[in-house]
Amino acid sequence: MSNTSKLSRFIEFGRKIVAVGRNYSEHAAELGNAVPTKPILFLKPTSSYITAGNPIKIPKGCSSLHHEVELGIVIGQRGVDIQENNAMDYVGGYILALDMTARDFQDEAKKKGQPWSLAKGFDTSCPVSGFIEKEKILDPGNVRLWLKVNDAVKQDGNTKDMIFNVPFLISYISGFFTLEPGDIILTGTPSGVSPVVAGDVIRAGLADVTEIEFKVEKK
Ligand SMILES: O=C(O)/C=C/C(=O)CC(=O)C(=O)O
Numbered sequence: 001m002s003n004t005s006k007l008s009r010f011i012e013f014g015r016k017i018v019a020v021g022r023n024y025s026e027h028a029a030e031l032g033n034a035v036p037t038k039p040i041l042f043l044k045p046t047s048s049y050i051t052a053g054n055p056i057k058i059p060k061g062c063s064s065l066h067h068e069v070e071l072g073i074v075i076g077q078r079g080v081d082i083q084e085n086n087a088m089d090y091v092g093g094y095i096l097a098l099d100m101t102a103r104d105f106q107d108e109a110k111k112k113g114q115p116w117s118l119a120k121g122f123d124t125s126c127p128v129s130g131f132i133e134k135e136k137i138l139d140p141g142n143v144r145l146w147l148k149v150n151d152a153v154k155q156d157g158n159t160k161d162m163i164f165n166v167p168f169l170i171s172y173i174s175g176f177f178t179l180e181p182g183d184i185i186l187t188g189t190p191s192g193v194s195p196v197v198a199g200d201v202i203r204a205g206l207a208d209v210t211e212i213e214f215k216v217e218k219k
């Protein structure tokens with residue numbers, strides 16, 4: 001089996017999801033945060049993945065579930081301390097993903113200085129598209145990302161506005177976490193995050209490469 005067809009089954013590998021926070025200055029500002037001087041990283045469990053046809057379930061006790069549309073990098077080969085100048089060799093492909101966030105849980109955690117695991121890692125918090133072959137995205141540093149809730153546009157950004165670009169993120173992250181085939185890096189969300197409620201339908205797209213649709217339900 002080719003490496004590409006193995007990577008297309010990244011969900012079955014059960015590898016890491018490393019997510020980057022506040023990587024777009026307008027998004028940092030809309031939540032009242034300073035622009036970071038180095039990447040902010042957190043992990044989402046692989047049990048948070050869902051694919052087309054499965055609903056996003058609002059976790060118990062959450063009254064403010066936010067959408068965050070993000071470009072995901074699928075790692076293609078193992079790497080430690082990867083240099084920025086050859087970081088793109090470690091990209092096996094891409095996905096379009098939602099970093100669903102229980103914003104009220106996150107706000108409470110932030111106040112108490114606690115981790116974001118519940119806010120970001122609950123079941124169904126990582127809806128994903130199918131695997132996108134590397135060749136389909138010529139420049140991950142210039143690709144449009146959009147998201148609609150019930151046909152109203154909420155997010156419409158471009159990865160060129162990332163504070164830390166894809167090669168830098170791969171290099172930085174691999175200095176702390178060994179990157180392995182099937183790992184995902186979620187590269188952060190552009191501005192426009194907003195709450196969704198049960199019955200809403202989220203649609204999102206990555207340039208003209210892929211679109212995803214997920215319904216929101218009560219747990
Ligand atoms: O600091 C906050 O209030 C929120 C940060 C995030 O949720 C970070 C992200 O996941 C992101 O920027 O994509």
Ligand SMILES: [Mg+2]
Pocket residue numbers: 019020021068070099188189
């Ligand atoms: Mg995010």
